[in-house]
Amino acid sequence: MSDFEKFKEVLVKSTRVVGFTGAGISTESGIPDYRSQGGIWDKFQPVYLDEFISDESKRLLYWQRKKVLWQGIRDARLSRTHVFFKDLYDKGSLVGMITQNIDGLHEKSGLPKDIIVNLHGTNLEVICLECGDITPANQTLDDLNLDNGVPLCEKCNGLLKPNTISFGQSLVAEDIQRAEEMALSCDLMIAAGSTLLVQPAASFPVIAKNNGAVLAIITKSDTPLDDNADFVFHEQLGGFIDRVKKGDGF
Numbered sequence: 394m395s396d397f398e399k400f401k402e403v404l405v406k407s408t409r410v411v412g413f414t415g416a417g418i419s420t421e422s423g424i425p426d427y428r429s430q431g432g433i434w435d436k437f438q439p440v441y442l443d444e445f446i447s448d449e450s451k452r453l454l455y456w457q458r459k460k461v462l463w464q465g466i467r468d469a470r471l472s473r474t475h476v477f478f479k480d481l482y483d484k485g486s487l488v489g490m491i492t493q494n495i496d497g498l499h500e501k502s503g504l505p506k507d508i509i510v511n512l513h514g515t516n517l518e519v520i521c522l523e524c525g526d527i528t529p530a531n532q533t534l535d536d537l538n539l540d541n542g543v544p545l546c547e548k549c550n551g552l553l554k555p556n557t558i559s560f561g562q563s564l565v566a567e568d569i570q571r572a573e574e575m576a577l578s579c580d581l582m583i584a585a586g587s588t589l590l591v592q593p594a595a596s597f598p599v600i601a602k603n604n605g606a607v608l609a610i611i612t613k614s615d616t617p618l619d620d621n622a623d624f625v626f627h628e629q630l631g632g633f634i635d636r637v638k639k640g641d642g643f
């Protein structure tokens with residue numbers, strides 16, 4: 394039996410699957426990979442959270458960038474991998490979805506919010522840094538005009554920021570805890586499209602594996618966890634998912 398056949402057998406038998414996704418699944422939706430050549434950091438300097446708070450010109454730069462990126466984020470379509478995880482949920486086996494992506498595409502696929510952990514936040518929401526009020530991003534970004542400065546909270550006049558984790562900003566403790574609980578509760582973790590290099594995100598597949606779950610890694614490049622995983626497929630995701638969904642058992 395090939396590794397692929399064995400993986401498919403495990404997938405079909407697993408009842409508590411947790412997905413872990415990174416940029417690779419969203420590049421197939423047309424969202425640029427931040428870390429690859431030609432990624433957006435080549436065009437825009439990153440803005441750190443403390444600069445955003447203290448420096449009006451940095452805030453403006455930040456919002457200018459979001460304005461440029463917004464249409465692509467808002468109109469991004471699901472990749473085959475997003476649909477695959479939704480299929481698993483519909484079959485009753487997907488119990489958690491941990492993602493490093495900030496494009497909101499797992500929500501768009503129809504997965505319920507309470508099984509998704511957006512480790513690095515989401516661009517589909519805007520948060521007030523003062524009162525914590527969260528609003529859908531389109532309310533701020535669809536008609537954003539920066540001629541008179543950056544957008545402010547309607548309730549308290551505080552600074553608004555897309556609800557993503559910025560450079561120099563800590564992850565949300567509650568999200569880390571939920572991701573840990575998911576990692577400890579699964580019998581199969583599928584890490585898809587992540588280089589598994591960024592911490593603490595990449596610790597969750599390790600937690601799952603150490604707790605007895607099967608770990609499957611599907612991504613184009615080598616990862617530091619390849620030697621620990623039960624299955625490693627260095628393939629283009631879309632084609633791989635097509636093969637998984639072909640034939641019996643799915």
Ligand SMILES: [Zn+2]
Nearest residue numbers: 521524546549
């Ligand atoms: Zn506010």
